[in-house]
Amino acid sequence: MTNSLLSQQLDALLTNETNFIANLSNASALLYQSLSDINWAGFYLYDETNDELHLGPFQGKVACMHIKNGSGVCGTALQQQKVLHVDNVHEFAGHIACDSASNSEIVVPLIKDDKIIGVLDIDSPSLSRFSPEDEVELVEFSKTLLKHI
Numbered sequence: 001m002t003n004s005l006l007s008q009q010l011d012a013l014l015t016n017e018t019n020f021i022a023n024l025s026n027a028s029a030l031l032y033q034s035l036s037d038i039n040w041a042g043f044y045l046y047d048e049t050n051d052e053l054h055l056g057p058f059q060g061k062v063a064c065m066h067i068k069n070g071s072g073v074c075g076t077a078l079q080q081q082k083v084l085h086v087d088n089v090h091e092f093a094g095h096i097a098c099d100s101a102s103n104s105e106i107v108v109p110l111i112k113d114d115k116i117i118g119v120l121d122i123d124s125p126s127l128s129r130f131s132p133e134d135e136v137e138l139v140e141f142s143k144t145l146l147k148h149i
Contacts, residue, residue: 004137006034007144014148023148025057031122031141032059038124039101043110044074045118053078053118060123064098072096074119077107081116085135087128099123106130108138112146120145 003011010030014023024043031041042058044067053067053074064072070079072095077084084107089095102123110117120142124130 003144004140006030006137007140009034010141010144011147014145017148020149021057023145027141027145028057028059035122037126037129038122040099040121040123043118043120044078046078046116048116056118058121061099061101064096067096073105074107074121077109077119078116081109081111083108083135083139085130085132087130089123101125103127104129106135106138108135108142110142110146110149112149117146117149 010027013026013030017023028042032038035041040058040060040063042060043056044053045056047054051069055063055065067075069075073084073086073089073092086092086105089102089105102125104124104127106122108120110119120138122138
């Protein structure tokens with residue numbers, strides 16, 4: 001499978017950069033600038049000690065700083081270790097409304113060598129914003145990112 005342009009751009013951007021925070025920061029900026037109709041793109045990082053996600057680098061409005069494992073879309077994706085693609089977050093049991101303007105969301109768990117790193121989280125003000133093709137592209141993007149972590 002050929003890498004998407006977004007993944008190719010990320011790979012080029014992160015080549016020879018080893019700083020974890022810098023890489024996540026540029027990855028969130030690239031997503032925010034490249035994807036249409038989104039209002040938040042960023043990362044929550046897993047804290048094993050407290051079994052929760054902590055806010056990491058992102059682009060968008062201010063966000064929740066701690067999410068318990070199993071809570072909301074991000075915490076549920078973390079707990080289940082699978083991509084969650086939610087067409088209407090207001091219908092998701094336990095949704096955490098950090099930004100009331102967000103209506104749909106996609107979350108991709110980040111796991112490298114069986115170690116949970118965190119999640120990639122992207123929100124949109126539109127309902128049903130994320131397609132199965134978007135999911136494939138964002139999973140590929142995440143795999144590219146994990147190569148540089």
